Amino acid sequence: MNILKCFVLTILFFTSLACLSQAQLQLDAGVKGGFNYSRINSTSAVAFNPGFYSGYHAGIYAMFKIDNFAIQPEIVYSAQGQTYQYRTFDNYNTVLNYLNIPIVFKVYVVEGLNIQAGPQFGFLMSSKDEVITTGVSSSPMVSSQSINDYIKSHDASVILGLGYDFPFGLNVTARYNIGASNINYYSSGNLPYNTSTSTTTSTSMGTSKAFNEVFQFSIGYRLLKKEFESK
Numbered sequence: 001m002n003i004l005k006c007f008v009l010t011i012l013f014f015t016s017l018a019c020l021s022q023a024q025l026q027l028d029a030g031v032k033g034g035f036n037y038s039r040i041n042s043t044s045a046v047a048f049n050p051g052f053y054s055g056y057h058a059g060i061y062a063m064f065k066i067d068n069f070a071i072q073p074e075i076v077y078s079a080q081g082q083t084y085q086y087r088t089f090d091n092y093n094t095v096l097n098y099l100n101i102p103i104v105f106k107v108y109v110v111e112g113l114n115i116q117a118g119p120q121f122g123f124l125m126s127s128k129d130e131v132i133t134t135g136v137s138s139s140p141m142v143s144s145q146s147i148n149d150y151i152k153s154h155d156a157s158v159i160l161g162l163g164y165d166f167p168f169g170l171n172v173t174a175r176y177n178i179g180a181s182n183i184n185y186y187s188s189g190n191l192p193y194n195t196s197t198s199t200t201t202s203t204s205m206g207t208s209k210a211f212n213e214v215f216q217f218s219i220g221y222r223l224l225k226k227e228f229e230s231k
Helices: 002-020 200-205
Strands: 025-042 051-066 069-087 090-108 113-133 141-146 154-165 170-179 210-228
Touching (some): 069 113, 069 210, 154 210
16 A cells, blocks of 8 residues: 555656656557566575566556656566576576566666666465476476465565667666565574475575566557646
């Protein structure tokens, strides 16, 4: 509820500012999607060969622009996590699926080119550990288990990015999302299961603090554009 209030108040403030100024307000709305390249930063010393997980994201956005400044709230589904190898024939994926709400502030340095920064609030939709065993049979064996009980239901990140808006409606963006909140539910105590039989949660994060880290590359398309003249 507090996040929703902040979201609404931010939009109202920006719209009121446009009404009081002599600037032109532009409203854009569209869709976006792209690739994630992510990992989980943890202080645990027991992870083996951690690596980046390749995922995707898709969602919608609205942009309120005044002169060279804009605010862009979004609603984005994001599949992220990390990979690592624990035993010789076992590869692991920790997959975290979030519904993210970024509130991005944009500064246009030249026509189309913009610098981006802002907060992002994430809500965990599902999470799982995947174990991919190779070398035992002709095809890889995949098994998975839910880890919803071990990952916090919410996340907060800081966004830094660079984007370009083409005049015909296409836009491209590269972002670095830095986790600002600990996502490991059991970082202050022991995991509630046998670590000798557990999968990636115990070996990749243990009981240490853990933070999401995501590189995002997006392509978007503007479906709506309206301009409002100040009087």
